[in-house]
Amino acid sequence: MVENTQAISGEENGVTKKKIVLDRKDVKRAFWRWTFFSHANYNYERLQATGLIYALKPVLVKLYGDNPEAMKEALQRHMAFFNTEPHFGGVIHGIVIAMEEEKANGAPITTEAINGVKTGLMGPFAGVGDTLWQGTLVPILLAIGISLGIQGNLMGPLLYMVLLGVIMLTLAYNIWMKGYEVGSMGIQKIMGGKMLKSIIMGASILGAMTLGALSASFVTVTCPYVINIGEFQLALQTQVFDAILKGMLPLGTTFGTYYLLKKKKMKGTTVLFLLFVLAFTLGMLGILG
Amino acid sequence: MVENTQAISGEENGVTKKKIVLDRKDVKRAFWRWTFFSHANYNYERLQATGLIYALKPVLVKLYGDNPEAMKEALQRHMAFFNTEPHFGGVIHGIVIAMEEEKANGAPITTEAINGVKTGLMGPFAGVGDTLWQGTLVPILLAIGISLGIQGNLMGPLLYMVLLGVIMLTLAYNIWMKGYEVGSMGIQKIMGGKMLKSIIMGASILGAMTLGALSASFVTVTCPYVINIGEFQLALQTQVFDAILKGMLPLGTTFGTYYLLKKKKMKGTTVLFLLFVLAFTLGMLGILG
Amino acid sequence: MVENTQAISGEENGVTKKKIVLDRKDVKRAFWRWTFFSHANYNYERLQATGLIYALKPVLVKLYGDNPEAMKEALQRHMAFFNTEPHFGGVIHGIVIAMEEEKANGAPITTEAINGVKTGLMGPFAGVGDTLWQGTLVPILLAIGISLGIQGNLMGPLLYMVLLGVIMLTLAYNIWMKGYEVGSMGIQKIMGGKMLKSIIMGASILGAMTLGALSASFVTVTCPYVINIGEFQLALQTQVFDAILKGMLPLGTTFGTYYLLKKKKMKGTTVLFLLFVLAFTLGMLGILG
């Protein structure tokens, strides 16, 4: 990175301007500032915008500390709407730092270029990241932790927290540093090539299958209703539903909920309310139980 | 469909001949006539030929009722050999109705074109349809139904019949109507493109795997034979066959039968006879049991 | 093969030199000589070189018996380093015999061509062959045989030996003869085309998955250690390892071993020694057990 930048700035300006070089330490400091403060001012309007600036402070101060105009520009540049999954999305920050570094040293990097990277990547990495982190890893570890914890084994919460912490922080740190290393050049490889597409595809398969397993394990809907026709007794759950397809009702419930969210485009809160009322009513009537 | 036809007939004849337009009701009537009467005169020579004509009667009468010559041609056209799986193959009928409608309104559709569609599609759709209907769905539902019925639970036959009826009639109706909607244009997409190939491939995988499961569940061949060598006893079934491969004998039996049918090109009845004699003899000898 | 050779030799020499034609019997004799004597003089320098010559003796004597110079060349040609898996690699011998036959009858086949076939194919076929034979089939049959044998059932060793013998000799024989039949022409198909690549890929998947199963079944590492924190007791094996991932320790052990061999490039004996010492020590300390 460093050598490259030097060459470019040297050639372009003709004069040997004092080059500002970032330490790995600066990049790491930014990582930790982000890890802690990304959401400190989370809000409906710009989401993680100020969190990003807060994280980049050591970098921006070093690069533009003696250039108020450039600092102003940089701050305004990054006050734009920004939102991504903070651990996997850290690759964006790494890249942005590398781009700011080059820009500060005279490389012809426009505000548009930096914005392009941010807005272009924040969506995909929110998707991948949320699928893997909140959507897959957390539920898996919770399933393990709850199954221990529900028996009063304190290893349950402990294992959950330790495994999650180790896995996610390791990932997040390396992804962030990787972003800085590949910089704006590597970005084209990631964006254009098949890598990003592969990651998204793989994550979605992994996530979907795990969710299926969770649905089967944790959605419980049974129908204790028994139909009496003369002396003939028909237990709906065991003699009909189970005979046709195990887990028919939980699957139906999950698909129904999905349908309301996706096709009917209902809001989560509405669906929650609906489910609550429906389940409560059917429970009171003894149809579900 | 309708607008299209009008345009064509208008342009071609120059004069505005009275256009004959089919109701959706006509198409539905044909569907039900086919559903009931497809095989009423099933025979070795033409198979479903007259069944097709019987089904199309409301359509043909409306289109050619006042044109005896056209009617004669139409009837003779459809007296040709025809055979397909009646539910999935209904797409052909839908297309044929659409083609007849256009033809009756002056579109340049030849008898060969209609025959081409029929003979070209009847094979593939017999293959797909039989695999899915007789070969996969019926055995699956039978497996469920029998497992209940054999315990004296009348839900067994009931569930089988209701599920089969609902699934198949829904499919058949929609496929038929779809055929009419896409008409002879859509046909090229279906025939040429990868869709038909995909359906056939998918159906065959689904069918084959289900048959494997059926074979494992319902072909029962065990060998109670015990070899005595001095005091050493060797139970062939448990100590040899089961130790090597579970289900070795049923699998061997199924493959043997398949071999006779496929490689030796024996007729079903011959193989049935062979199996009967062989199994009976080995059963009498105490080798199988 | 035969007709082909005749044609070539006829055309090339102009005169009708007496053509030397190999019997299938010669090829079979060579097969059996190889099957028995391939490793009779196995050594670090040339490995199977003299084994190959020993096997080819009937062929070489027939082809070059009356031509001492040609015989000398042939022997020196085949004294080169040679090593492959003997059963699947037999295809190479078959091809070499076919090439020698053509060469003896005047076809323009150089020593380099023959060497090329040998050195080009011996590696891939060692890989495929060892994966399938030693790496997959033998362990599978051993797993069956041991599970019976360990209960004192003599069918264990017997089944193992009979199944292995029948499967491997049948394969080896047919592969050898196939090699002779396709000859040097077919070789291009095998080498260039996707067949060899497919076989290698398939064999490696099959092998890897089976090894995984073996690892799970036969590597046993458990930790009986129980941590006492005040009155709180924590059994590491059941409350931690099993809760996180079944088979964690055996898997870790296997991967650790693999790591030493592959990344640290340690020799098998060194790793064996290491494992021994480590397992013994941890066993003495009561950490493993």
Add this chain to the structure above:
Amino acid sequence: MEISLFQAFLIGVVYYLGEVGTPWLTLLFSFTGLYRPLIGGTIVGFILGDPVQGCIIGATINLPYIAFINAGGTSPSNPGLAGTLGTALAMAAGVSPAVAISIAIPLGLLGTIIWIAHMSIDVIFVHVCDKAAAEGDINRLCFWHVWPPQIVMAIICIIPVTIGAFYGAGAVTDIIANMPERVLTALTVVGGVLPALGIAMNLRAINREGTLLFFVTGFFLVQYVNLPIIAIAIFAGVIAYVYTKLFMNAEEA
């Protein structure tokens, strides 16, 4: 149990209504409905006053025909006859379901005669239809498509079954009573082997490269993982979709 003449006649009608080619119930509810011993047997049970027993026996008789297929009009056996007359005779003789199967299988074999007869006779009516077509007379054509074949079929279906059900019960009871244990065992073996035929014919109808591989997968998923048919069908569906998708994706790339 006695079977009255009227009951015997009703059983004949049930058989007729289930045969391939009867229009009154649609092909779906005849050929894959009454024709299957699970259904046919239950209905015969109703007629004989004990639907539960009919259901048990019908379900048992259905076992060897579970993967029965009749594609393009070729049929090696007649589960319809096995299921109706077979259940009737078994109930009349008061035998166990396991024995019922050995009464039904030979009937299934005999039944192919009826099938062949009607598939041949109908050829005659097609030729009459040809004439109607040549004259453009669609009404006549439709008449000949339905009535003559159905009358013939009703005759060749109902009469033999009525007679068989009415007179056969006694004979069957006698035969069963005198049959040695061995023979019953051997017939059970036959019953266990026969599903292989339906399955193999089905497989032959599929007839594609790789078919046996997927067959073997399904087979061993049951043997080693103990999955029920429905579960395998679901996983097979997923596999079919994924395989086809990946295969076609490559084709078109």
Add this chain to the structure above:
Amino acid sequence: MEISLFQAFLIGVVYYLGEVGTPWLTLLFSFTGLYRPLIGGTIVGFILGDPVQGCIIGATINLPYIAFINAGGTSPSNPGLAGTLGTALAMAAGVSPAVAISIAIPLGLLGTIIWIAHMSIDVIFVHVCDKAAAEGDINRLCFWHVWPPQIVMAIICIIPVTIGAFYGAGAVTDIIANMPERVLTALTVVGGVLPALGIAMNLRAINREGTLLFFVTGFFLVQYVNLPIIAIAIFAGVIAYVYTKLFMNAEEA
């Protein structure tokens, strides 16, 4: 069990520390840490002197939120409140874990108010930051990113929870004591149904062709093969890799 004011306050702090947007523990250890009833409940247990009971109740309350997702800041429920205040009240009332769940769920619903409040109020601070940016004053910007929002959030999180924990226990005990059996059953039904929401929202977030297929695969692997989640995750990982590899292989060929 009594909850002292100090304990109630501590529980309020726990809730505050777990809320999305508190920086002190990182998002990881707040949003996917204390915010989850499994963790929050255990800590509340510690505060009330019985971590094991807190862990059991927390784990139970976590069940309906197992696949809870909050992507892009939209949240239908607040497991953080359910896990902290819910566990506290349940322990105070001395109810069974199954009943605890029916105390916690309504709290989770109520909790969304807190979330919406803070996400809205923070908009004000962003505008102050805009001004700081226009002046190039990064220090002021960073100050406004952290302190004002955190003070607001501490207030809206800690005060209600402290009050709820201190005064709520009695009310809850009363309500539970008078609740008919039926209602408890119905609330259990609700608890069983709710995980479907988290899962469905998660699925919607993935939103790709074929997703439902893989979903169904995971579902039935549990139903019929009885695999634990971790095993399915492993196999899913393998399948994801293989599928993606084959798919991409075709794409680029």
Add this chain to the structure above:
Amino acid sequence: MEISLFQAFLIGVVYYLGEVGTPWLTLLFSFTGLYRPLIGGTIVGFILGDPVQGCIIGATINLPYIAFINAGGTSPSNPGLAGTLGTALAMAAGVSPAVAISIAIPLGLLGTIIWIAHMSIDVIFVHVCDKAAAEGDINRLCFWHVWPPQIVMAIICIIPVTIGAFYGAGAVTDIIANMPERVLTALTVVGGVLPALGIAMNLRAINREGTLLFFVTGFFLVQYVNLPIIAIAIFAGVIAYVYTKLFMNAEEA
């Protein structure tokens, strides 16, 4: 149990016949036959008059060598010696199979000396063969391929084993008698760990991208689905076929 000199000699011969490089039984029935403790142990049992006990001990000793591989002539251990001499000594000492394993493992390690010796000595004969080749003398070449190496190998295989079997029994009995429980446990741990080596070497020999993935699949299918090896081999075969087919299909498209 006593081992007579003649029995000891026979055991030596069994070991010789199983060693890689003996032609008399083919490589198949030596290297993957007598060389495996399952087979070698059973034969030794025959010689000592109790084949069943030999089989049990041989099978047990075979456990750590189950995935043993010797590719390209490199071998980290000698299961042949472990299986023959190990079984003999264990039977003579009358120990349990679990203890037998700890006698056999060190023998297997020692045995590599014999292997290295013969692989080195044979180099001499190759050079004689070179001369024969230069003279075109195929008969002499074939003579030197078989007889001298076999005589050497018979000597270095039969003599040590005969001596070991004849004199070793007493020593082993003594050692075992005085061995503390702990040590036996530790040796059992060793026996449980060692199969990892054979498996890892095998894996290294395969050495392709994605190998570990399929390895992990096989591993967890056993851990979580409890499938026997043969079932996994079958499913692995199907997966290998399908994967390769789809992969190659894309390649060539």
